[in-house]
Amino acid sequence: MKLFSYYRSSSAYRVRIALNLKGLDYTIVPVNLLRTEHQSVDYSSLNPQQLVPALVLDDGTTLSQSMAILEWLDQCYPSPALLPATPVEQAAVRSVCHSIACDMQPLNNMSITAYLKANLRADEDDIHAWYTQWMHRGFTGVETAVRGNGGLFCFGETAGMADCLLIPQMFNAYRFDVDMSPFPTLERIFEHCNQQDAFIRAHPSRQPDTPETP
Numbered sequence: 001m002k003l004f005s006y007y008r009s010s011s012a013y014r015v016r017i018a019l020n021l022k023g024l025d026y027t028i029v030p031v032n033l034l035r036t037e038h039q040s041v042d043y044s045s046l047n048p049q050q051l052v053p054a055l056v057l058d059d060g061t062t063l064s065q066s067m068a069i070l071e072w073l074d075q076c077y078p079s080p081a082l083l084p085a086t087p088v089e090q091a092a093v094r095s096v097c098h099s100i101a102c103d104m105q106p107l108n109n110m111s112i113t114a115y116l117k118a119n120l121r122a123d124e125d126d127i128h129a130w131y132t133q134w135m136h137r138g139f140t141g142v143e144t145a146v147r148g149n150g151g152l153f154c155f156g157e158t159a160g161m162a163d164c165l166l167i168p169q170m171f172n173a174y175r176f177d178v179d180m181s182p183f184p185t186l187e188r189i190f191e192h193c194n195q196q197d198a199f200i201r202a203h204p205s206r207q208p209d210t211p212e213t214p
Contacts, residue, residue: 019202096154
């Protein structure tokens with residue numbers, strides 16, 4: 001498999017974690033978003049959405065959108081599972097995942113902040129206030145959802161789909177100096193996950209396209 005990825009893309013980061021958790025072999029193909037390589041003719045023919053990640057399977061099939069890829073991985077490579085056993089438990093995990101993927105991350109991705117700067121004349125303080133507002137609002141719900149689970153990870157004693165979503169989003173929050181102290185459960189999970197091999201190897205600092213000076 002080939003994963004078209006940008007080292008600091010939270011969506012690609014999610015898929016790298018999941019592939020590592022599954023123990024699957026894959027090759028990273030870097031796509032530089034800053035150089036708009038995702039908008040090139042070649043990449044657009046591969047993924048018309050012009051987004052990363054894209055996962056190209058051994059038979060040439062291309063999958064896009066991180067949540068769709070994670071769901072596919074769990075169906076085709078069921079062990080270790082990213083989702084728990086019962087439908088109710090699965091719904092709880094997906095609720096957290098969708099809160100991050102649908103409600104939080106889109107408001108803070110590169111294209112949105114670039115628009116705020118270029119079209120609404122937002123300065124760095126404005127961008128930080130925007131980012132913090134939506135991060136705190138989203139993380140408040142996630143903290144509440146996982147606080148009572150008591151495990152090392154979001155939902156129990158093994159890493160799962162929610163952890164694949166949470167860790168990249170928290171990485172971005174820390175990168176933009178968002179105060180995460182109101183979310184002690186999430187901070188604990190973040191620290192624990194980042195000591196695990198699957199998360200270490202997926203980290204933006206460990207990618208083939210990581211610049212020497214990020």
